[in-house]
Amino acid sequence: xxxxxxxxxxxxxxxxxxxxxxxxxxxxxxxxxxxxxxxxxxxxxxxxxxxxxxxxxxxxxxxxxxxxxxxxxxxxxxxxxxxxxxxxxxxxxxxxxxxxxxxxxxxxxxxxxxxxxxxxxxxxxxxxxxxxxxxxxxxxxxxxxxxxxxxxxxxxxxxxxxxxxxxxxxxxxxxxxxxxxxxxxxxxxxxxxxx
Amino acid sequence: xxxxxxxxxxxxxxxxxxxxxxxxxxxxxxxxxxxxxxxxxxxxxxxxxxxxxxxxxxxxxxxxxxxxxxxxxxxxxxxxxxxxxxxxxxxxxxxxxxxxxxxxxxxxxxxxxxxxxxxxxxxxxxxxxxxxxxxxxxxxxxxxxxxxxxxxxxxxxxxxxxxxxxxxxxxxxxxxxxxxxxxxxxxxxxxxxxxxxxxxxxxxxxxxxxxxxxxxxxxxxxxx
Numbered sequence: 254x255x256x257x258x259x260x261x262x263x264x265x266x267x268x269x270x271x272x273x274x275x276x277x278x279x280x281x282x283x284x285x286x287x288x289x290x291x292x293x294x295x296x297x298x299x300x301x302x303x304x305x306x307x308x309x310x311x312x313x314x315x316x317x318x319x320x321x322x323x324x325x326x327x328x329x330x331x332x333x334x335x336x337x338x339x340x341x342x343x344x345x346x347x348x349x350x351x352x353x354x355x356x357x358x359x360x361x362x363x364x365x366x367x368x369x370x371x372x373x374x375x376x377x378x379x380x381x382x383x384x385x386x387x388x389x390x391x392x393x394x395x396x397x398x399x400x401x402x403x404x405x406x407x408x409x410x411x412x413x414x415x416x417x418x419x420x421x422x423x424x425x426x427x428x429x430x431x432x433x434x435x436x437x438x439x440x441x442x443x444x445x446x447x448x
Numbered sequence: 449x450x451x452x453x454x455x456x457x458x459x460x461x462x463x464x465x466x467x468x469x470x471x472x473x474x475x476x477x478x479x480x481x482x483x484x485x486x487x488x489x490x491x492x493x494x495x496x497x498x499x500x501x502x503x504x505x506x507x508x509x510x511x512x513x514x515x516x517x518x519x520x521x522x523x524x525x526x527x528x529x530x531x532x533x534x535x536x537x538x539x540x541x542x543x544x545x546x547x548x549x550x551x552x553x554x555x556x557x558x559x560x561x562x563x564x565x566x567x568x569x570x571x572x573x574x575x576x577x578x579x580x581x582x583x584x585x586x587x588x589x590x591x592x593x594x595x596x597x598x599x600x601x602x603x604x605x606x607x608x609x610x611x612x613x614x615x616x617x618x619x620x621x622x623x624x625x626x627x628x629x630x631x632x633x634x635x636x637x638x639x640x641x642x643x644x645x646x647x648x649x650x651x652x653x654x655x656x657x658x659x660x661x662x663x664x665x666x667x668x669x670x671x672x
Contacts, residue, residue, distance in 0.1 A: 270522075278522040282515050291508035304511055308518050315522050317659030320614040326499060331660050333502035338467075338661030345626045382500050401501035406468045406625060426462045432497040 263328035271318035282311055288329070289336045296340035296402055306343055310336040341404035385435035389428055396424035397432075453480055457487045465494035467661065470625045471653045475583075475666060482585050578670035582607055582656070585664065593654050593667040605633065605654060606641045611664055618642050621666075622652040630654075 261269070266284065269277025289310050293303040314332050321331060386394055395414070399405040405413070411421040457480045463469045464477050481488045582591035582605065591607030605618055618630045633642035633656065655666040 275523045279519050282518045286510050286515055287507040290510040290514070292502050292505040294508050295505035304514060307510060311518050312521055313659055317614055320612040320659060330499045334660045337502050342627050342629065383504065386504065397501065400463070400466050400468050401498060402505065404468055406470065407463055422459070429462050429494055429497045432500060433493060436497065436500065
């Protein structure tokens with residue numbers, strides 16, 4: 254049965270976590286564990302390793318809950334950034350093994366499985382981004398996944414994809430601008446003007 | 449600030465936002481961005497797009513018992529290892545060695561000053577220890593890095609930096625971008641110190657990283 258703490262905002266939950274409230278800890282893990290584990294699994298592609306990464310990410314969020322700054326983003330964005338960085342650090346030691354982004358099982362451009370706790374506005378953003386990425390040329394989508402999820406540099410992408418460095422940079426930039434456009438349909442002029 | 453510098457930074461803005469630039473290039477770009485509001489705005493806009501990329505990964509159900517294990521770690525009282533003394537002795541030995549090395553460095557610096565040279569490095573002292581400045585996002589000196597010449601190198605990082613109190617990761621970033629976690633530094637009221645041993649490869653940079661993975665300050669490991 255859901256407890257009252259399950260209904261509080263992410264920010265309030267994080268405050269309870271920082272204060273050492275056991276109910277807040279349980280609700281925090283319950284709320285974020287599927288998304289954190291899903292992201293870790295997508296990046297490291299090993300269920301046991303993903304479990305380690307996900308556990309460390311949640312524990313790190315717990316240890317640093319008091320230093321969370323809401324001006325820099327949402328709690329979900331913060332927790333996923335911690336997870337991404339930990340997962341990338343984990344797979345970096347296994348490089349230079351090339352990874353085919355199309356083989357990643359967790360990339361879900363068409364998923365519509367919102368968590369009941371998700372912020373509606375954020376869900377809308379993610380759906381918009383998924384839609385935009387689904388329309389990207391395959392090579393741009395691969396570049397974004399390789400850089401954005403797997404942590405590859407443009408130079409590493411150019412070597413793996415056997416393309417010029419400038420082409421790799423352009424693919425990353427164009428894909429990110431599409432994401433930006435999906436988030437702000439009416440405000441992409443300034444980014445494109447810097448091409 | 450020249451237009452060419454801005455053009456260079458803006459060309460690399462996506463990679464800077466994605467945090468996939470190599471150490472030296474990243475440091476140079478951050479230095480520019482800290483002084484250029486227009487470039488900072490461009491990077492921030494790419495960062496906004498970068499933040500939603502992790503949401504593209506589908507959710508997945510963790511293994512049975514995962515929730516309970518994590519919550520148990522969060523709520524359990526601090527445990528004391530039964531084999532506490534080897535770790536304490538090792539840590540004490542490291543700190544003593546580093547402090548001795550640092551003291552030797554101070555003793556041979558004019559007036560005992562730790563002020564940085566123009567290049568940010570202080571020359572090696574009797575082959576024992578070297579020092580460099582930890583540089584913050586705004587290219588300001590926010591701390592110091594001491595490292596001994598022996599292998600494995602002993603290291604001490606101290607910061608005087610107005611960041612929120614809490615625990616920060618000390619990591620070594622190699623010249624090719626790979627990072628290696630060295631330990632955790634507790635920062636209280638803007639002050640923190642960490643001592644330990646470097647990875648086998650003594651090249652690259654030492655970075656202080658916040659919980660979200662952002663590099664707060666860094667220093668090249670001095671080699672000469």
